[in-house]
Amino acid sequence: MAEVIHDDVLERILIGLDVKNLIRCKSVCKSWHFLIKSPGFIDRHLNYSYNKDRCNSELRHRRIFLVNEFACTCYDDDHIVGSSNGLVCVSFNSKLLVGNPSTREVRPLVLPPWIRLSSCCGFGYDSFRDDYKVVVGGPKGENQTCVQVLSLKSNIWRVIEEVKYVFIRKVGILWNDALYWIVRDSENTKKLIISYDLSKDEFKEIPQPDDAKYECTSDTYLGIVKECLCIFDMSPGSLFDVWLMKKYNVKQSWELLPHDGESQYDIVHYLKTPKDYILPEGFLLPDKSYVTKYNLLEVPVFVQSLVSPHHDKTVNLTSVAV
Template sequence: MSIFNGANLPQELLINIFSRLPVKSIGQLRCVSNPLNSLLSDEHFLKTHFTNHFQEPEKIILLSNSHIFHTITFNKNCIFINSINFKQTPSDQFVEICGSCNGLVLILNKDGTKVVINPITLDFKIIPNSPLALEPYGSFSMHGFGYDYVNDDYKIVMISRYDHDNEVEPDILDMFMDIYSLKNGSWKRIKSSPYDHAVPEHANGVFVNGALHWLASKKPDYSSVIGAFVLSDEEFVEVPAPSSLDKDKFVFNKLVVLKGCLCMVDNVEGNRVDIWMMKDYGVEESWTKFCVDGIDFYDFLKPLCFMRDDEVVLNVDGEKLMVYNLEEEESRDLEVDGLPDSFESAGTFVESLVSPADPNLFGIEA
């Protein structure tokens, strides 16, 4: 392939070189020539690029109840913030991050519109509303977003139920499940969830190991469980929780992902939380615990990511970001110019070239 002034270089060598560059550099190189654009858009290149960058620090994305979102990048001792004006329709007002996977983020608009976006390339796809969705008035919904490695497809899962305190459909107790396939561009309804999701209302599914995870209550005794919805099988299985937790109460905790591991946040008392990390997925004995103490919060304290091995970034009540040093057991505000005074929702994502607008270029190796 002739790309540079007639010089012939093996394609594998070119892929090896270019796959080590950041996403923005790839975007610039695609404009150099048609052959280079073709190479840098090839599925094999996208997989190689993702693999080479998979271990890089996660970025934070913040929504501040407008059409502007903010991304925060950690680079050694430097912190960079980027504010992005993303107004595609007059009604754009982003209020919730529902999940992220392989560089794509699922964002919920104030009017209920769902958008899947790559925050680096700004490629996006507006998701049509499900024809089976319950009316917003008189119902509750929660979402999840992840990648089906078996069928090479990104999927949005929505669990909905009627609000039994009103008169819309007071006798229907089902937890309806609707799935949207980005590859097929369509919604479908499957059998209802076997669990009661009423307690952790509006909690988003946490994607780990090919499955979306929710804390739920198991019928008929309503004991707490971690329900893992496997995207390839579209079935729930159960993941063991830490054995020391009260099975009647841990449904009130929160699930997050840290360093690719499923974690559970347990508000023990006052301003202390225990964070359990499942280091070997599916193995009950692999749960380990670390504590965050001494931070005042009103509603919730949620770990977002590790800035360094001994420092975790925390979302405190959606009002500020803090850094907690696990070795020194001390906290400090995350100070960066341009950080909004408050935000509606916070999440993390990784840098990638995956585009939600091109279903033929989704494949990422597990």
């Protein structure tokens, strides 16, 4: 007599598998197929993936880096706009795509007519509306940027604000449901850190470290360390000081990371693209990865998931190539 596996036990077993094996499991039977593509399972598998990395004492983050298929470099027009919950937004040959490298599902986006990602861009998850948003900005007059946002649910671009900033760093860093950039204030040329809250649709200036050792320069970058927003200097001869913001928008929470106190590393995955810069079958995320420390802090954090770029919270697993 065959033993019956209860649904809750089966789900706990399946949630522990990676996406590649889950896609294979969908062919076992119809009940497994519908379970794996259900919104609740997708959410719980995503949470498991996050927690699995957090509990790994030897790992800070997994990161994802865009490269040409035949060279470990990416062109100026080709870069990752951002990554959130397993989805990756890529500016690719003057096109904009959102895809899931694990499932190889891709969704092309149409840019606003006059914007070509020339000033700023970013991608992230709006937890309040359960939606993903693409943010792009283009020059509007002298020292001013018109910022627009696309909701994946509505597929409509709308103008958020015309800000009087010049963006020094083009790609926004995602942290705590907000995107962050280093900018120059057009009125007094002061360098600032600003955030765009994806849920509230508003910009805010972020206080910087109040310390004589700290200075925001043209070689200053933003990134993520220990799940915290960080600032670091990449100027030649610098000591590579890394400042962490422990609490959102709290000036006193900035903390200088000890140079010899960090033993964890990041895993960096190469996101490769076809030679002809067309993605008919989706992204290719190689299984191989390498370990790095510090030098790619600004690279987006990546987590494996089943989340669909079409954002119906399901994946057409029957059409995914394994």
